[in-house]
Amino acid sequence: MDCKSRSSTCIAPINIAVIKYWGKSDEEQIIPLNDSISITLDTDYMFTKTTATIGPEFTQDSIVLNNEQGSGDGVRFQNCLSEIRKLAASSKHSSTVEKSTWKVAIVSENNFPTKAGLASSASGYACLVFTLAQLYELESHQSELSALARRGSGSACRSLFGGFVRWFHDSQPCIARPIAEAEHWPELRCLVAVVSNTSKSVGSTEGMRRSAETSKLLEHRVKHVVRDRIEDMKMAILEKNFVKFAEITMRDSNQFHAICLDTYPPLFYMNSTSQAIIQLVHRYNQIRRSIKVAYTFDAGPNAVLFLEQAEISRFASVFYSVFGSTPHDQFFRGKVPDLLDPTEDVASLVPEKALKGQVQYTIVCNVGQGPKNIDPTG
Ligand SMILES: Nc1ncnc2c1ncn2[C@@H]1O[C@H](COP(=O)(O)OP(=O)(O)OP(=O)(O)O)[C@@H](O)[C@H]1O
Ligand SMILES: C[C@@](O)(CCOP(=O)(O)OP(=O)(O)O)CC(=O)O
Numbered sequence: 434m435d436c437k438s439r440s441s442t443c444i445a446p447i448n449i450a451v452i453k454y455w456g457k458s459d460e461e462q463i464i465p466l467n468d469s470i471s472i473t474l475d476t477d478y479m480f481t482k483t484t485a486t487i488g489p490e491f492t493q494d495s496i497v498l499n500n501e502q503g504s505g506d507g508v509r510f511q512n513c514l515s516e517i518r519k520l521a522a523s524s525k526h527s528s529t530v531e532k533s534t535w536k537v538a539i540v541s542e543n544n545f546p547t548k549a550g551l552a553s554s555a556s557g558y559a560c561l562v563f564t565l566a567q568l569y570e571l572e573s574h575q576s577e578l579s580a581l582a583r584r585g586s587g588s589a590c591r592s593l594f595g596g597f598v599r600w601f602h603d604s605q606p607c608i609a610r611p612i613a614e615a616e617h618w619p620e621l622r623c624l625v626a627v628v629s630n631t632s633k634s635v636g637s638t639e640g641m642r643r644s645a646e647t648s649k650l651l652e653h654r655v656k657h658v659v660r661d662r663i664e665d666m667k668m669a670i671l672e673k674n675f676v677k678f679a680e681i682t683m684r685d686s687n688q689f690h691a692i693c694l695d696t697y698p699p700l701f702y703m704n705s706t707s708q709a710i711i712q713l714v715h716r717y718n719q720i721r722r723s724i725k726v727a728y729t730f731d732a733g734p735n736a737v738l739f740l741e742q743a744e745i746s747r748f749a750s751v752f753y754s755v756f757g758s759t760p761h762d763q764f765f766r767g768k769v770p771d772l773l774d775p776t777e778d779v780a781s782l783v784p785e786k787a788l789k790g791q792v793q794y795t796i797v798c799n800v801g802q803g804p805k806n807i808d809p810t811g
Contacts, residue, residue: 438488439532441568444480445560445804447545447552448473448591448598449623449737451682451729452659452666453689456645458602463587465602466645467659470666471591472739473598473615474623475801478767481556482807483541485564491536498541498557505539512584513562520577521569529569537565545796546630550702550733552592554637558585559592563804575803580606588637595802597670599663615800618673622745622768625796626736626756628706637732640693640700650695654688675741679727682739683714686729693732704734706791713755714738716782717748745770745797751782758790768797 454469494505494514503510514537521533539561547553562582566573575593583590591598591609596617600609635643644651662681669677693700707730718724726748727739740748749770757764761772 438486438490439568440484440486441564441806441808442482442484443560443564443567443804443806443808444476444482445556445563445592446473446476446595446801447479447481447556448588449552449729450588450591450731451678451739452663452685453731454587454600455641455689455692456651456655457587457641460642462607463583464607465587465600466651466655468602468663469588469591469600470612470663470670471588471598471600471609472621472623473592473595473801473803474625474798475615476805477801478796478798479545479551479556479625481541481543481553481560483539483557483560483564485561485568486538486540487532487535487568488538489535491538494536494538496539496541499543499547509558509585510561513558513581514565516581516584517562517565517569517571520566520571520573520581524569524571526570529571532569539564546627546735548632548636550633550731550735551625551627552588552731554586555588555592558582558589559804561585562589563593567806567808576608576610577606579608579610583607593803596800599667612667612670615802618670618800620673620741620743621675621800622740622742623798623800624738624740624745624749624752625798626710626738626752627793627795628704628710628734628736628791630793633702633733635700635732640696640702640732643698643700644692644696647697648692648695650688651692654692658688676724679724679739682727682729690730700732702732702734703730706788707734707736709755709788709791710736710738713752713782717751720782746773749795749797750774752792752795755782755788756790756792759794764792764794766794766796768799770797 448471452470456466496503579590596615597612750772
């Protein structure tokens with residue numbers, strides 16, 4: 434490395450929307466049709482790690498994603514880079530201004546499936562923007578970086594913050610802001626169930642474009658549903674009202690997938706295992722005589738389940754009995770729960786068909802913080 438070269442390494446979290454973003458009013462600027470609300474997951478198990486290096490000797494921008502060389506000239510990658518360079522070029526520090534003219538080499542890795550509906554574009558672009566800001570030593574506020582990450586992928590603007598986050602469709606600039614910090618609801622847990630780690634056939638960008646062009650249900654959602662739902666969800670989070678939070682989360686996921694079916698030609702993101710998980714959650718809640726678990730699905734078959742700590746062992750035991758086919762410490766990753774003897778619950782939950790092995794593994798996480806610098810001196 435040239436003695437003038439500099440590099441920085443950071444990690445960024447994924448975020449899972451509980452009120453979904455689906456559809457844009459401006460494709461180029463990535464302005465959403467409606468506000469959305471998400472929860473940032475901890476980076477103990479799932480994260481993007483990005484190293485950015487700049488140097489006068491580099492002749493072109495480059496990106497290596499998950500060990501595969503990319504071209505570095507992708508429009509969204511270049512949009513993020515050029516916005517960051519503009520900020521660096523206007524810095525009061527001459528060394529930062531000089532660095533803004535150098536090319537950049539990015540090496541990034543997601544330690545979970547990419548393009549599988551698990552928000553890799555969110556952690557990926559949040560990490561890219563955050564790492565470059567660290568590298569250029571920008572004094573930008575996190576909300577400024579949120580607007581830049583949005584140019585890479587809409588949902589990425591929410592991953593700049595930890596905790597509970599709202600992305601405003603009509604703010605100037607269009608950014609996300611926290612509703613509450615990660616510590617606000619320490620009992621909340623998230624169980625990510627990986628049903629399939631293969632890439633989805635229609636990406637979110639193309640899928641939501643198609644929905645915005647063809648789905649009357651999406652029009653109805655934007656005009657008549659989502660505004661009230663955002664306010665209700667915000668209150669449920671602030672009050673830590675799990676029952677209210679869970680019902681809105683499930684209804685919003687269901688509406689999003691109804692819009693996918695209402696899209697022409699339709700989009701099929703969930704599969705029969707996803708449907709079995711939905712059924713299991715409803716039956717479980719029925720038996721428990723209250724809503725104890727909520728599901729949400731992004732643009733893929735993988736489920737994200739929310740529940741409180743007091744319920745985790747009981748639900749995990751049932752879930753494992755139905756879907757698990759590997760030893761429990763392999764099936765559960767992250768914060769591996771203790772299992773109970775689930776015989777009673779399972780007897781009344783037995784599904785019609787064998788589902789063992791249909792969920793590959795699960796990751797149990799807490800609500801987490803935003804991106805962080807992991808340079809030895811960072
Ligand atoms: N670590 C990363 N660094 C930079 N870009 C990334 C990174 N990870 C993913 N991406 C970008 O995001 C794209 C995948 O986004 P896509 O929306 O298709 O899937 P997803 O984010 O995993 O799923 P979803 O958004 O539906 O939850 C990749 O093709 C790549 O362009
Ligand atoms: C279903 C979603 O996960 C859609 C995410 O879409 P992206 O942010 O990946 O789309 P682009 O802005 O086109 O890159 C819902 C959500 O995260 O709100």
